Amino acid sequence: MEKVVEILSSLKSGVDFHTAEGIVTNKIIDSIDIASLISMLEDEFDVEIGMEYMENENFDSAAAIWEMIEELAEE
Amino acid sequence: MSYYNDYRKFGERTAFLDDRGQTVTYEELGKLSGKIGQGMKRRTLAFCLCENSVGSAAGYVSCLEHNVVPLLLDRKIDSQLLGHLLELYQPAYLYVPSDMKENFSDCRILNEDYQYVLMRTKYPQEIVLYEELGLLLTTSGSTGSPKLVRQSYQNIQSNAESIACYLELDETERPVSTLPMNYTYGLSVINSHMQVGATVLLTDATMMMKAFWSFMKEQRATSIAGVPFTYEMLKKVRFFKMELPDLRYMTQARGKLSPELHREFAEWALKQNKKFIVMYGQTEATARMSYLPAERSLEKYGSMGIAIPGGRFSLIDVEGNEFSRPEETGELVYEGDNVTLGYAQCREDLAKGDERHGRLVTGDMAKVDKDGFYYIVGRKKRFLKIFGNRVNLDEIDRLVKTKFEGIDCASTGVDDKMKTYITDRECIEKVRQYLSNTTHLSESAFEVYYVPEIPKNDAGKTIYTMLEGE
Numbered sequence: 001m002e003k004v005v006e007i008l009s010s011l012k013s014g015v016d017f018h019t020a021e022g023i024v025t026n027k028i029i030d031s032i033d034i035a036s037l038i039s040m041l042e043d044e045f046d047v048e049i050g051m052e053y054m055e056n057e058n059f060d061s062a063a064a065i066w067e068m069i070e071e072l073a074e075e
Numbered sequence: 076m077s078y079y080n081d082y083r084k085f086g087e088r089t090a091f092l093d094d095r096g097q098t099v100t101y102e103e104l105g106k107l108s109g110k111i112g113q114g115m116k117r118r119t120l121a122f123c124l125c126e127n128s129v130g131s132a133a134g135y136v137s138c139l140e141h142n143v144v145p146l147l148l149d150r151k152i153d154s155q156l157l158g159h160l161l162e163l164y165q166p167a168y169l170y171v172p173s174d175m176k177e178n179f180s181d182c183r184i185l186n187e188d189y190q191y192v193l194m195r196t197k198y199p200q201e202i203v204l205y206e207e208l209g210l211l212l213t214t215s216g217s218t219g220s221p222k223l224v225r226q227s228y229q230n231i232q233s234n235a236e237s238i239a240c241y242l243e244l245d246e247t248e249r250p251v252s253t254l255p256m257n258y259t260y261g262l263s264v265i266n267s268h269m270q271v272g273a274t275v276l277l278t279d280a281t282m283m284m285k286a287f288w289s290f291m292k293e294q295r296a297t298s299i300a301g302v303p304f305t306y307e308m309l310k311k312v313r314f315f316k317m318e319l320p321d322l323r324y325m326t327q328a329r330g331k332l333s334p335e336l337h338r339e340f341a342e343w344a345l346k347q348n349k350k351f352i353v354m355y356g357q358t359e360a361t362a363r364m365s366y367l368p369a370e371r372s373l374e375k376y377g378s379m380g381i382a383i384p385g386g387r388f389s390l391i392d393v394e395g396n397e398f399s400r401p402e403e404t405g406e407l408v409y410e411g412d413n414v415t416l417g418y419a420q421c422r423e424d425l426a427k428g429d430e431r432h433g434r435l436v437t438g439d440m441a442k443v444d445k446d447g448f449y450y451i452v453g454r455k456k457r458f459l460k461i462f463g464n465r466v467n468l469d470e471i472d473r474l475v476k477t478k479f480e481g482i483d484c485a486s487t488g489v490d491d492k493m494k495t496y497i498t499d500r501e502c503i504e505k506v507r508q509y510l511s512n513t514t515h516l517s518e519s520a521f522e523v524y525y526v527p528e529i530p531k532n533d534a535g536k537t538i539y540t541m542l543e544g545e
Contacts (some may be wrong), residue, residue: 012518014508024284031281032462032517035308038283051312054285 001066007040008062017062024059034059041065047072077232078270079139085272088246094278094290097129097189101272107133107188111170112141114185114193119143119200120425121168122161124150124175125257127277130191132256132265134170139231143168144204144425146211146223147257150175151515163221164422165198203426208416211425212259212358220470224259224358225416225427231266233412234361237383238267241366242324242352248273249321251296253282253305254463260328263362264300282308288317295321302329302463304491306336315343324350324369330460330490331451334377341372355379355451358465360435361413364388365449378448379441386411388449390441399443404452407441410434460490461520471495471510478509483529485537493521496542500525 008017011033015023023029029037037059038049047069058068082090085101092098099107111134115121121138123145125131138145146164148157150172169182173190182194209228214220238244250268252275254261268275276294280287282305291299299322301309306327325344332340337353344351350369356362365388367380382388389397390405398405410433417430438456443449457468468486475484475495479502488494497506503523511518530541 012511013504030515030517031283031308032304032519034281034283035304035311036517036519038311051285051288051317054283054288054312056284056286 001062003044004041004062004065004069007037007044008065010040011036021061023061024056037065041069045069045073077139077228078235078266079136079231082136082269082272085246088272089274090269091129091132091275091277092294093128093276094280094286095128095190099129099133099189104133104136108137108140110188111137111186111193112143114195115141115143115168116200117142118202118204119168120164120166120202120204120422121145121170122164122166123147123170123257124152124157124172125255126150126172127252127256127261127279128172128190129277130172130189132275132277133189134191134193135256135262135265136269138170139209139228144208144211145170146213147262148213149255149257149515153513153515154178156513160221161196164425165202166196167198167200167202169194169196202422205416205426205428207429208425211419212257212262214358214418214465214467220467221420223419225419225425226361227416227429230361230413230415233385234263234363234383235266235270237385237411237413238263238363239270240384241368242267242326244268244271244273246272248297248323249276249295250298250300251276251291251294252278253299253301255279258329258463259358259362260300260302260356260463263356266362283312288312292319292321297321297323298325300326300328302460303327303332303336304330304462306332306340310336310339322349324352326352326354328354328356328363329463329465331379338373338376341376344369345373353379355449357435357437359415359431359437360409360411361415363413364409364411364435364437367448371448375444375446375448378444378450380448382409383411383413386413388441388443390443391436401445402442404440404442406455407437407439407449407451408434409437459488459493461493461514461516462491464514464516466493466514466516468493474513475506475509479506485529485539485542487539487542488522491520494542495521495523496526496529497523498526498528 005017082101083105090101090104173192176192186193207227210226211223214222340351353367355365365380387410389408414431414433414435440453471486472484482499484497486495507521507523510521530538
């Protein structure tokens with residue numbers, strides 16, 4: 001999960017992504033950040049994030065993102 | 076007759092539908108507009124804090140219909156920047172989302188409907204407004220610059236008619252709002268589709284999320300509008316693999332799409348029997364000045380097309396002389412009824428008349444090919460388009476120097492990537508955060524570098540070319 005936190009921190013400074021919740025719902029990161037985030041996650045973890053995963057709940061915290069990545073990696 | 080005085084004729088057809096489940100027919104919109112309008116005195120000034128919702132769009136229509144001049148701002152505007160604009164222009168009314176009304180406790184509520192509230196401010200109603208002035212938009216909303224574009228009623232109507240004509244719009248269209256309505260491009264979608272009695276689908280959901288695509292599919296959206304970054308995002312969400320049987324056309328403006336991406340979308344559209352239409356415009360021309368007809372999109376990819384119906388382009392040399400030699404670069408000039416009145420920098424400027432007389436020197440450098448198709452090749456003015464938002468670089472430098480006392484600053488860069496040079500190494504991260512927070516634009520757009528000194532010539536002017544070499 002540390003790598004996910006690192007990626008999020010590179011997009012938005014001044015936020016503790018270890019504990020931050022609602023990062024998409026509360027617009028801590030915006031659509032442009034999400035676009036960058038998806039590319040970075042796909043490159044880093046060698047996964048393809050399909051439209052079925054593009055739900056707020058999958059991106060609302062570093063833990064949720066990590067959980068999604070693990071699920072994708074198993075597929 | 077203007078569309079905003081004539082839309083009731085579309086009766087039971089749905090005018091607006093949003094992702095909160097709210098809808099209004101054209102007839103209901105007329106009643107809602109009347110209700111909002113009865114609280115406002117004609118020829119006064121209102122600030123509207125916009126979102127893509129039924130209430131927000133209805134407030135805009137009501138202002139036009141009741142001759143109240145609205146300034147459209149993003150509801151997410153920084154509170155300090157809003158405070159500055161309020162003090163400077165002193166509007167008689169505020170029209171804001173209901174969940175923001177507590178922020179304006181010194182204002183009196185006049186009406187509340189569709190999750191929007193109309194409020195009377197402490198400022199006087201009396202104001203001298205030029206009789207043709209219909210609408211105010213910011214030149215650079217993200218920096219909160221007080222410089223506004225003054226649009227006339229004729230500007231709004233002529234551009235709406237022209238767009239409806241070249242896009243061949245009819246009442247069966249259902250565009251989905253992919254851009255904020257306080258941006259001229261987003262607003263032009265509302266204006267041009269109301270002109271023909273179509274249904275405008277309103278959402279603030281991001282294209283990166285499933286919720287947007289679910290809304291679009293459920294509501295059978297027929298078109299989307301995007302800035303260059305939108306099309307980059309569409310490619311990321313694997314747009315080319317999506318099943319979108321109701322989609323008829325896509326438009327692109329607010330910055331130059333890379334020729335490769337232009338070609339990719341044009342090819343896809345041709346294969347899918349859809350239209351991909353690249354356009355060019357500025358707030359100073361109400362919205363649109365050119366379009367590249369869909370049937371030429373592949374043949375002429377990279378081009379911004381030809382002038383819209385009722386408009387005319389020309390190129391001028393450094394001395395201001397018009398020339399018509401193909402493939403030679405000059406400054407692009409546009410003439411048409413949609414050329415706006417001019418700028419305002421303060422409340423008193425709202426009394427000013429038409430300063431442009433239908434002719435706009437765009438500040439963009441362009442060339443024309445032998446078939447009469449125009450190509451943007453550069454920019455004369457100091458601004459960038461960051462994810463479709465125009466950001467004035469001089470304004471950025473002023474903001475940074477004001478916020479961080481004692482440091483010198485100069486900004487440069489390319490679209491979607493601004494480079495700001497500062498003379499205090501310790502402030503690099505703070506400046507980057509400040510720029511992102513103030514403009515409400517992603518931090519990924521800003522790079523901040525330390526330089527011991529901002530290079531300047533003998534006259535004190537910054538030598539940007541030396542910075543770019545740093």
